[in-house]
Amino acid sequence: DTGVSQDPRHKITKRGQNVTFRCDPISEHNRLYWYRQTLGQGPEFLTYFQNEAQLEKSRLLSDRFSAERPKGSFSTLEIQRTEQGDSAMYLCASSLGYLTGANEQFFGPGTRLTVL
Amino acid sequence: DQQVKQNSPSLSVQEGRISILNCDYTNSMFDYFLWYKKYPAEGPTFLISISSIKDKNEDGRFTVFLNKSAKHLSLHIVPSQPGDSAVYFCAAIYTGGFKTIFGAGTRLFVKA
Numbered sequence: 001d002t003g004v005s006q007d008p009r010h011k012i013t014k015r016g017q018n019v020t021f022r023c024d025p026i027s028e029h030n031r032l033y034w035y036r037q038t039l040g041q042g043p044e045f046l047t048y049f050q051n052e053a054q055l056e057k058s059r060l061l062s063d064r065f066s067a068e069r070p071k072g073s074f075s076t077l078e079i080q081r082t083e084q085g086d087s088a089m090y091l092c093a094s095s096l097g098y099l100t101g102a103n104e105q106f107f108g109p110g111t112r113l114t115v116l
Numbered sequence: 117d118q119q120v121k122q123n124s125p126s127l128s129v130q131e132g133r134i135s136i137l138n139c140d141y142t143n144s145m146f147d148y149f150l151w152y153k154k155y156p157a158e159g160p161t162f163l164i165s166i167s168s169i170k171d172k173n174e175d176g177r178f179t180v181f182l183n184k185s186a187k188h189l190s191l192h193i194v195p196s197q198p199g200d201s202a203v204y205f206c207a208a209i210y211t212g213g214f215k216t217i218f219g220a221g222t223r224l225f226v227k228a
Binding site: 043044 | 120122125150152157158159160161162165205207214215216217218219220221
C-alpha cells in the first residue's frame with residue numbers, strides 16, 4: 001500500500017502530557033499538510049511543508065504545537081502540555097507540487113487524540 | 117469567520133435520483149475548488165475539482181458547477197448510488213496555493 005500512513009491511529013493521554021504523531025506521505029509527494037478536525041467540522045489547516053521547509057503555519061498552531069519534516073520525507077507533529085481542547089482528529093495529507101492550480105491532496109486515516 | 121460554508125448538514129436522496137450538494141464561499145481570492153468524500157474511520161478522498169476560470173467540470177457521475185458571481189458551487193451526483201453515502205466536504209485553495217479551507221461537510225444518505 002503506497003498511501004499516506006499515520007501512527008498511532010488512536011492516542012489517549014492525560015492533560016499536561018506531551019504527544020507526538022507521525023505521518024508518512026506518498027513517497028514522491030513533496031508537499032505535506034497537517035489538519036485538525038473536530039466533530040461536525042471540516043479539516044482545519046494547521047501547517048504545510050514543501051520538502052523539508054515549513055512554509056505556512058496557521059494561527060491555530062499555538063506555541064505548544066511543533067511540526068517537523070526532516071529530510072523532506074516523514075513528518076512529526078508534537079503537542080506539548082496537552083489540554084482537553086486539543087482532543088480532535090489530526091489528519092495528514094500529501095500532494096505533488098504543481099506550479100499552478102489545484103493539487104489533489106491524499107489524506108491519511110488520521111490520529112484520534114483524546115485528552116483526559 | 118467561515119470562508120467556505122456548507123449550509124446543509126445532511127441530505128437524503130433516493131437511489132437513482134440526483135444528489136445536489138451546495139457550497140458558498142466568501143473570499144474572491146480562492147483559485148480552485150475541490151470536493152472530497154469521507155467515509156467513517158477514513159481520511160477524506162479527493163473527488164473532483166474546478167478552476168476558478170471554469171464554470172463546469174464533469175467526471176463520470178459527478179459534475180461540479182461554479183457560479184463566481186454568486187460565490188457558489190455545487191456538486192451533482194447522478195444517478196446516486198447507495199455507495200455514495202458519505203460526508204462530502206467542499207474546499208477552496210487560495211491563489212498561489214496550498215492553504216486549503218474546508219467547509220463543515222454535508223452528510224449524504226442514498227436510500228436503496
